[in-house]
Amino acid sequence: MTRSYTLSEPARARRDAQRQSTRQALLAAARSIAAERGVEAISVVEVARRAGVSHSLINAYFDGKAGLIAALVKEGYSVLLARTEEIAARPGDAVERLRRVLEDWARFDLADPRLLKVLQAHGWTWSSAAEAENRADRGAFLAPVARLIEEGQATGTIRPHLAQSDALAGLWAIYTVGMREAVFSEPTPSPEEAVAMLWGPLTALLLPV
Incomplete structure (x- = not known):
């Protein structure tokens, strides 16, 4: 038995x-x-x-x-997410608030550039379960950004016919590449300088022609 x-x-x-x-x-x-x-x-x-x-x-x-x-690193995500939501909820121009959100992300990511390098490398080798968790985290951070994009489209400061999914995918890709450029720069740029480096491609994606 x-x-x-x-x-x-x-x-x-x-x-x-x-x-x-x-x-x-x-x-x-x-x-x-x-x-x-x-x-x-x-x-x-x-x-x-x-x-x-x-x-x-x-x-x-x-x-x-x-x-x-x-x-x-993830232990700090809850604090960073709260700040992202607070910045996104402020009054004023949606594009300017989006820039402030990205500067806050860069401040978190560039606090230790060596750590960011480890995380980026690890992202290509972790398990499917870790990737699913990472995508959920990314979705939480992009939700306030999605609201900013929607608000900007309503007021005409962001391209009105740009699909939100395309806008978010493009923004994330530009930000990720921009952080790579930042961590390999000598000296490491400030958060404001790092976002300035990626702001041209990002505005080309988002702003009306």
């Missing part, structure tokens, strides 16, 4: 709590190393040692070192 090894609800809750505790311990260890010596000093062996667990759990929970670093 085949036995069932289904966990009881209390046992499942304990297991999930332990997994969450381990995940937070790994993040805390990585965060402390980054604060002490910079993100490039993070190693899976030292992170696991500080957290008191096997380094194999970093692969299990984060898809490796790059995924762990990505999770560290």
Whole structure:
């Protein structure tokens, strides 16, 4: 007779709590190393040692070192998203508010250019599940931008017949390429300078001819 090894609800809750505790311990260890010596000093062996667990759990929970670093960055997303929504909701010209949103994104992304390089590289190798999560995050950040585009189209400051999906896809592509240019510039430009570098292509996409 085949036995069932289904966990009881209390046992499942304990297991999930332990997994969450381990995940937070790994993040805390990585965060402390980054604060002490910079993100490039993070190693899976030292992170696991500080957290008191096997380094194999970093692969299990984060898809490796790059995924762990990505999770560290994502901790700041809720604050950044709140700022994006606040800037987008301000009164005034929609295009000018869009520029302020992009400058705030650039301020977050360029706070540590080395970290941004790791994240961009990791984005080509992470799992399908990580990509789905990333797309959901991107959608949350683009929602206020979509409202700005809609508002600009209504007032005539943004091309009225430009499909919103095309506008958002183009904006994201231009911003991403612009950040690549910024992180490889010496010295690293300010957020305002970085957005100025990409503003020409972006206005060519969005503004009426």
